Amino acid sequence: MRLHLRLRLWVALALGYVLLMAFVHLFHIPLRSRTFHSHYDMSDEGVLEKAHSAVKEMVEKYAKAALKHPGSGAETAEQITLLTKTFKKADSNANEVLELSELSSWIAKKTKEHLTLALRDNIFTFTAIDLDPRNVKLGNVGCSSGVVSWEEFHAYFLKQHGYDDEFIKNHEHNHKGLPREIKEAIMRDKAAWSEAARSDPDQLTLDEFLAFRHPESSHATILNIVEETIAKLDIDGDGQLTSEEFADPEINDVPDGITPERYKEERLKDFKIADEDKNGLLDRKELLSLVGKPYKVVDESCHIEHTSNNGTKAC
Ligand SMILES: [Ca+2]
Ligand SMILES: [Ca+2]
Ligand SMILES: [Ca+2]
Ligand SMILES: [Ca+2]
Structure with a gap:
């Protein structure tokens, strides 16, 4: 009986894990929009739907394989521990079942974390490569990030x-x-x-370099993240986010290792940067810029470049 329960748990955990991996993998395939230049065009929805049904098929395939050969694959103590931890984190209402909404929100959270890391890494690698010649320019209005x-x-x-x-x-x-x-x-x-x-x-350019090394940061992924963010945080349903909606740790997914207070503080700083027209609200265009463009990292690149020249910060 215990073995049977353990098998069921394993299959459920494997499903969640496989679905995330499949989702991330799928966005490595060329999802680049035919309408790349229009930030508001949602015609990538068809592509996303196809991706979702491909994920479903893949999950079913892996589930069947796992049921047929329960002893095969990832059944080592270490992997089971990892899957158990992952399952617990994704199971936000702690009922020991992964609902579709939990899975979807967990995947969105992980994708966002992955993109944030990719953006951070992108500027450092880009700056380390842009050497011959180094094309970063510091100007009166800010800095261009080179080629x-x-x-x-x-x-x-x-x-x-x-x-x-x-x-x-x-x-x-x-x-x-x-x-x-x-x-x-x-x-x-x-x-x-x-x-x-x-x-x-x-x-x-810096943005193109990101697309080169991380094709999963494509327009379709970013649009999806923006839509999910609005669907989750827009409490009054006006299609825009106030600073309260944007930064509230109660309705956001606070990353591990950060207190809700600190999280709110950081998000309020992000809000100020993202609110380009300073009207106290983030619209889709501003959210797209926030998710899709490395604001902070560009700022850091100015800092790195300028301090390396004369020890002062210009941007
Ligand atoms: Ca649950
Ligand atoms: Ca160069
Ligand atoms: Ca709102
Ligand atoms: Ca605004």
């Missing part, structure tokens, strides 16, 4: 794979002599590069 050329990225890529400056400078352009997997990785990067380079095929 990364294919040559800059390629030099960085080779360095990451253990090649020295001498080799990078003199290596043959057809990459003769490099291991096959490195050549294949370069070809994959080339293909992703041309997908991401919208303004100039030879170089990427």
Whole structure:
């Protein structure tokens, strides 16, 4: 009997985990909008629906496999502990069942966390690559964040794979002599590069670099996050968020390791930055900018650049 219950729990946990992984994986497929330039066009909904039904199919497939071979796959003590913890976190009403709404809100939370990390990492990597020449400019109104050329990225890529400056400078352009997997990785990067380079095929801006390294940060994902945020936080239903709605720790998912007070403080700071027209409300356009653009990290890049030159902060 205990074994039977344990099996049921395992299958439920596996379902939740697989669904998250499948969701994240699915957004790696080219979801780039045909209407990329329109921030308000919701025609990606069709794509999202397809993604959801693909997730459903995949979950059913994995569930059947798990029932057929309960001893196979992830049944190690460590993985069961991880799944149990994950399940508990997602089961917000603690009834030991994962409702669809819990799963959906947990996936949205994890996707948001993933994108935040990706945005943070993006500026640091971008700044580390934009060296030859370094194109960051500091101006009167702020700073532009530079461009990364294919040559800059390629030099960085080779360095990451253990090649020295001498080799990078003199290596043959057809990459003769490099291991096959490195050549294949370069070809994959080339293909992703041309997908991401919208303004100039030879170089990427900061935003394009994000799309290059994290295609899951695509427009469709960002639109989805904005819609879910409004659906969850817009208590009075006017389609906009007040600072109270936006920052209330009672209705937001407060990340682990941060107190509700601190969370509210941080969110109020974000609100001030995001409220571009200073009318005390966040509309969809402002939320799209907040989710889709690395405000804070661009600010940090100005700081890094300027302090590295003369120790003062300009932005
Ligand atoms: Ca539940
Ligand atoms: Ca550059
Ligand atoms: Ca509202
Ligand atoms: Ca506003």
